[in-house]
Amino acid sequence: MSARRTKFYLDKRNGKLMGVCSGIADYTGIDVTLVRIGMILLTIFAMGPIGPLVYLVTGWVASDKPSEFADSPEDAKFWQGVRAKPGSSVRDVRSRFRDIDRRLADVEIHVTSHNRRLADEIDSLR
Known part of the structure; x- marks a missing residue:
């Protein structure tokens, strides 16, 4: 079965820790730095100790981004629009x-x- 482009994947090539934030950024089209800052702020002010737990579970459950999805920026923007x-x-x-x-x-x-x-x-x- 081939991989779907509309599914959430971890982006470990551009990730810092497990690739969760870079996967969210790739999925939504938001800058990865903003996603990382948002994750830190949510953890501090809203989720507390649940934030890192959610991050780890997501990194453990989600699958890696297939290598065939290494697209040009134009293709990546198109697929982000398809998902949205x-x-x-x-x-x-x-x-x-x-x-x-x-x-x-x-x-x-x-x-x-x-x-x-x-x-x-x-x-x-x-």
Whole structure:
């Protein structure tokens, strides 16, 4: 079974301790430094001794990020958008394909039109 891109994974390559905070940052798209600071502040002011326990359990239960998910920043941003709002990402992909299809149709019309100069240039290339 292949790994899912919409699942939470530990990011041990960019992590400091167990990769939990960097996994949360990768999953949500928030800067990892802000996630780490937020985790420390939550532990101090809200969760107390439960914070480190939750961190350790998460680091123990969650699986590592598969190596095939080492994406470009553009791909990582796309998948973060899919996790946050799956409906809007589908809409964006459809919009991109419509735009590509429209531009391809414009090129096809230009190439197949009865443009004498273009036909002469194509013949000269042969």
